[in-house]
Amino acid sequence: MSRDSDRLSGTGRPVRGGRPRLTRVRPGLWSLPIPLPGPPGHVLVYVLETDVGPYLVDAGWDTEEGWSALTAGLKALGTRVEDVRGVLVTHSHLDHYGLAPRVREVSGAWVALHALDSVGLSQFRSDPALRLAALLRKAGAPEEAVARALDDLGRRPGVDAALPDRYLTDRERPEVPGWDLTALWTPGHTPGHLCFWEPRHRLLLAGDHLLPRTTVGMYEPRDDNDDPLGDYLGTLEPLESMKPNLVLPAHEYRYADLATRIGELRHGHATRTAVAASVLREGPVTAWRLAGRLRRSGTLEGLRGFPLRATVSRALVILAHLRRLGAAREVPGPPPHWKATRRLEQCEAGFFKS
Numbered sequence: 001m002s003r004d005s006d007r008l009s010g011t012g013r014p015v016r017g018g019r020p021r022l023t024r025v026r027p028g029l030w031s032l033p034i035p036l037p038g039p040p041g042h043v044l045v046y047v048l049e050t051d052v053g054p055y056l057v058d059a060g061w062d063t064e065e066g067w068s069a070l071t072a073g074l075k076a077l078g079t080r081v082e083d084v085r086g087v088l089v090t091h092s093h094l095d096h097y098g099l100a101p102r103v104r105e106v107s108g109a110w111v112a113l114h115a116l117d118s119v120g121l122s123q124f125r126s127d128p129a130l131r132l133a134a135l136l137r138k139a140g141a142p143e144e145a146v147a148r149a150l151d152d153l154g155r156r157p158g159v160d161a162a163l164p165d166r167y168l169t170d171r172e173r174p175e176v177p178g179w180d181l182t183a184l185w186t187p188g189h190t191p192g193h194l195c196f197w198e199p200r201h202r203l204l205l206a207g208d209h210l211l212p213r214t215t216v217g218m219y220e221p222r223d224d225n226d227d228p229l230g231d232y233l234g235t236l237e238p239l240e241s242m243k244p245n246l247v248l249p250a251h252e253y254r255y256a257d258l259a260t261r262i263g264e265l266r267h268g269h270a271t272r273t274a275v276a277a278s279v280l281r282e283g284p285v286t287a288w289r290l291a292g293r294l295r296r297s298g299t300l301e302g303l304r305g306f307p308l309r310a311t312v313s314r315a316l317v318i319l320a321h322l323r324r325l326g327a328a329r330e331v332p333g334p335p336p337h338w339k340a341t342r343r344l345e346q347c348e349a350g351f352f353k354s
Helices: 064-076 100-107 115-125 128-138 143-153 228-241 258-282 287-293 305-324 344-348
Strands: 023-026 029-035 042-048 055-057 086-088 110-114 166-168 182-185 194-198 203-207 246-249 328-331 337-340
Touching (some): 029 064, 086 100, 110 115, 128 143, 128 305, 143 305, 228 258, 258 305, 258 337, 258 344, 287 305
Parallel strands (some): 055 086, 086 110, 110 166, 203 246
Antiparallel strands (some): 023 029, 029 042, 042 055
16 A cells, blocks of 8 residues: 555644544554534544455445545545445444445445444434434423424435345444454443454544534433433443544544543533433433423424424433432323433432542
8 A cells, every 4th residue: 555644644633624534643554534414524444454445433424425435435545435445334324324334235345333232223224204203292392393303304204225244243343454452332322332442553533422522412211121322331441541642523523631531521411311300300301302401492493404403312321320329210191201310410410420
């Protein structure tokens, strides 16, 4: 592969108004930005050089612009999509998984994902509007709000997402010649989210798990036993104890101080959970109403499309966490709503201790 590293390398943190560029992170490890059709604008695909060809961590959204960026970036490194040997996907969201089957078709590379996220690929085959309607009704939204949200989003077919070839498990070491990678199961953003640890350089390829600026959303609870936020918080101490020299997220920019970032994330989640608890102390509340109270404006007014979905989903995630703690319980509708339990005050005292 090309060793034109001086021309292509950079800090990884784009200047204001600038776009990220192909960057050498370490010898044989590159960050390749792939554009997205909407916010956050791009996803960072990491290219691992080996003697037998490149391996990718994530692949980008399946658009022609994304495909062109991937092929051009690999060409700049002196290689081709046809030479890719494997694609390690951190999670099933289409900005990470989307191009992986296309890479496989061209190159014969294997595609690997955690099994729990492989199940989640089926959701992309359904109409996004129908998924949004189900979420809003679960949150107790009035039917006029559901209808308005569907009008805003419009109806369109889902996306066909081909299945991976391999399923990675926690602590499995995928075969990538010359690299000592370990897959780490880090649920929260999705049920099967994976990070990848490389101990020789003390690098943590973090997907969407630990972004430097953004607090990512959690997956929507699927049943009464799901606690995505609790699962997410449970991953933070083991990752912090690894003391990586550099965190390589899939969006925004790379950073070194994981301990500080984890402290910020813990505090942010504790603050939002405490706000939810205070709302519950006022009396029964729907997740729909709580979603508005969790915003600075105190209302969902003006939210449309994905921001509305993310805000309502966040309320359901926090309520599921409070249910796991024994501090809240769900009451069937119509509309479904939530009540505080006697344990709520006891749990509130512990929100900021970790």
